[in-house]
Amino acid sequence: MGSGFDQSSLLTVILTTSPTPSIPSTELVSSVLRSFQRHCTELLTARVIVVFDTFEHVTARSRLKKGQATAKVAENYNEYVANVKELIVSKYTPLGEKNPGNEPAGTPLKEWQDRAEFGLENPRNEVSVTITQTADQQVTFIEPAARLGFGLAVRAALRICGTPYVWVQQHDWALSADVPLGPLLDVMANSEADETVPIKYVSFPSERMRSYAVSACVNDYPALRDLTASLKRDFTPPSNPEVKVPLTPLFFWYDKPHVASTEHYLARVFPSRLAMRRGEFIEDKIGQRARQYMKEGQWHRWACWLYYADEAKVPYLRHLHGRTWEGAEGELYLKFGYVEE
Numbered sequence: 001m002g003s004g005f006d007q008s009s010l011l012t013v014i015l016t017t018s019p020t021p022s023i024p025s026t027e028l029v030s031s032v033l034r035s036f037q038r039h040c041t042e043l044l045t046a047r048v049i050v051v052f053d054t055f056e057h058v059t060a061r062s063r064l065k066k067g068q069a070t071a072k073v074a075e076n077y078n079e080y081v082a083n084v085k086e087l088i089v090s091k092y093t094p095l096g097e098k099n100p101g102n103e104p105a106g107t108p109l110k111e112w113q114d115r116a117e118f119g120l121e122n123p124r125n126e127v128s129v130t131i132t133q134t135a136d137q138q139v140t141f142i143e144p145a146a147r148l149g150f151g152l153a154v155r156a157a158l159r160i161c162g163t164p165y166v167w168v169q170q171h172d173w174a175l176s177a178d179v180p181l182g183p184l185l186d187v188m189a190n191s192e193a194d195e196t197v198p199i200k201y202v203s204f205p206s207e208r209m210r211s212y213a214v215s216a217c218v219n220d221y222p223a224l225r226d227l228t229a230s231l232k233r234d235f236t237p238p239s240n241p242e243v244k245v246p247l248t249p250l251f252f253w254y255d256k257p258h259v260a261s262t263e264h265y266l267a268r269v270f271p272s273r274l275a276m277r278r279g280e281f282i283e284d285k286i287g288q289r290a291r292q293y294m295k296e297g298q299w300h301r302w303a304c305w306l307y308y309a310d311e312a313k314v315p316y317l318r319h320l321h322g323r324t325w326e327g328a329e330g331e332l333y334l335k336f337g338y339v340e341e
Contacts, residue, residue: 017171018053023080035174149279172320186237200303203258204316
């Protein structure tokens with residue numbers, strides 16, 4: 001899992017989180033961080049930006065994907081934000097260190113206001129965001145004044161990201177197998193000089209993506225099948241020739257955990273304020289469009305890949321179902337029939 005690469009200069013983790021039934025508990029985020037510790041420790045030493053998206057309306061029944069939260073969830077959200085901040089600072093900043101202001105390491109010292117704009121130019125099509133950051137830029141928190149949705153949340157983080165690559169992480173996907181992040185970044189960086197085989201985005205197989213290269217979503221389309229046959233291979237990172245990084249072309253842009261070029265992300269997914277409306281998900285909006293372009297021979301514009309160790313027979317990602325998960329205690333209530341009124 002280790003690689004010796006300089007995470008602070010190469011990679012930023014973008015973690016998006018929002019209201020769930022389990023808040024104010026941080027169990028979801030804690031599960032993600034534990035999976036980092038077990039399967040890719042570099043993700044705990046890289047810079048991290050946490051975007052706290054919020055809810056749109058308080059309703060009798062939660063529809064969290066649409067920004068609708070119950071009164072209980074809404075009431076618990078501020079406490080949840082505070083709990084996650086404490087958790088992230090404890091995991092991403094060295095204990096006992098002091099910064100130039102003699103404050104504990106990780107203390108947010110810098111704060112500023114920004115805005116997330118969308119749609120046609122109009123003051124109503126803007127959301128103000130508050131950004132706080134540690135002195136060493138190791139930890140950054142973004143808090144919008146209104147709901148952004150996953151797409152605009154990612155864009156808000158990309159805009160202040162100071163590294164060439166990002167790891168985009170939703171709060172309810174955990175790693176379930178070891179990810180060789182250093183060699184993978186090395187291969188991506190090396191591909192910058194080879195326009196014939198660009199590597200701009202790499203996702204990882206989940207349960208439904210086993211044997212992706214020979215699945216119907218590839219084999220049923222001659223252009224995708226031929227492209228897979230010509231490009232699928234083991235790449236060799238220049239800094240470690242003994243390691244192989246197996247990749248196969250991916251014909252979609254997924255929201256699930258992925259590593260990507262920051263510049264490519266902004267240029268391809270967010271070329272203008274019209275690209276994404278408030279509340280939208282990238283895979284719903286851009287993923288479908290990208291797949292159609294790829295079927296028409298434009299895969300190279302997107303340069304999406306799937307990490308393909310052992311022909312993707314083993315899932316690398318596990319979905320935690322954040323919108324329905326009640327937390328450990330809540331799940332026990334549901335399992336044994338005890339539901340609080």
